[in-house]
Amino acid sequence: MKDNTKNKENNMFNANNPFEMFDFQKVLSATKLPNVDVNSANYIDAQKKTLEAVAGASKAVFEGVNAFASKQVEILNTAISSAKEATTEVAKGNTQDQAAKSIELVKKAIVEAQKNVAELSKINEKTANEAYQILNTRFLDGLTELKKVVSEETAKATVKAETTKN
Numbered sequence: 001m002k003d004n005t006k007n008k009e010n011n012m013f014n015a016n017n018p019f020e021m022f023d024f025q026k027v028l029s030a031t032k033l034p035n036v037d038v039n040s041a042n043y044i045d046a047q048k049k050t051l052e053a054v055a056g057a058s059k060a061v062f063e064g065v066n067a068f069a070s071k072q073v074e075i076l077n078t079a080i081s082s083a084k085e086a087t088t089e090v091a092k093g094n095t096q097d098q099a100a101k102s103i104e105l106v107k108k109a110i111v112e113a114q115k116n117v118a119e120l121s122k123i124n125e126k127t128a129n130e131a132y133q134i135l136n137t138r139f140l141d142g143l144t145e146l147k148k149v150v151s152e153e154t155a156k157a158t159v160k161a162e163t164t165k166n
Contacts, residue, residue, distance in 0.1 A: 042152070046145045053138030057131040064127025071123060075116045082109070 048119065086105045090098045 035068040037153070042145065042149050046142060046149075049145075050142060052137055053134055060130040060134060061127060064123060064130070068120060068123045068127070071116075071120055078112075079109075082112075119132070 082105075086101075090101050090105070
């Protein structure tokens with residue numbers, strides 16, 4: 001019988017939990033960040049800005065979803081109108097004319113569908129980009145603010161340590 005313990009030690013990847021090899025608690029505990037005063041004006045201001053950014057991104061997504069839905073309704077109404085016209089047109093001609101008209105209508109419908117899909121894709125892309133830009137900008141600003149808060153707290157701790165020594 002083989003020793004499965006040895007195989008488990010050599011196999012760093014666990015298919016059931018691929019993140020098992022990363023112990024985030026150890027990483028976080030090894031990170032030495034000074035205590036941050038959560039009641040400080042800088043911290044509160046940063047949190048307000050983050051909430052404003054999330055609200056802005058949510059608004060961009062909401063507007064994008066509305067634009068997408070409006071475009072879908074427009075497409076549906078156009079399709080219904082075109083179908084009515086097509087059936088009326090096809091019903092008027094003889095059999096050979098009907099076949100030619102049907103083929104032309106199918107071709108027109110395919111071209112229109114491709115145009116509609118492209119427009120819907122542009123709406124989705126615009127929405128995603130707007131939301132991403134808002135959140136990314138806030139994230140980068142947040143890192144700058146965090147660096148400032150950490151520097152201030154480190155400076156306070158240094159002054160306090162020097163005062164205690166003297």
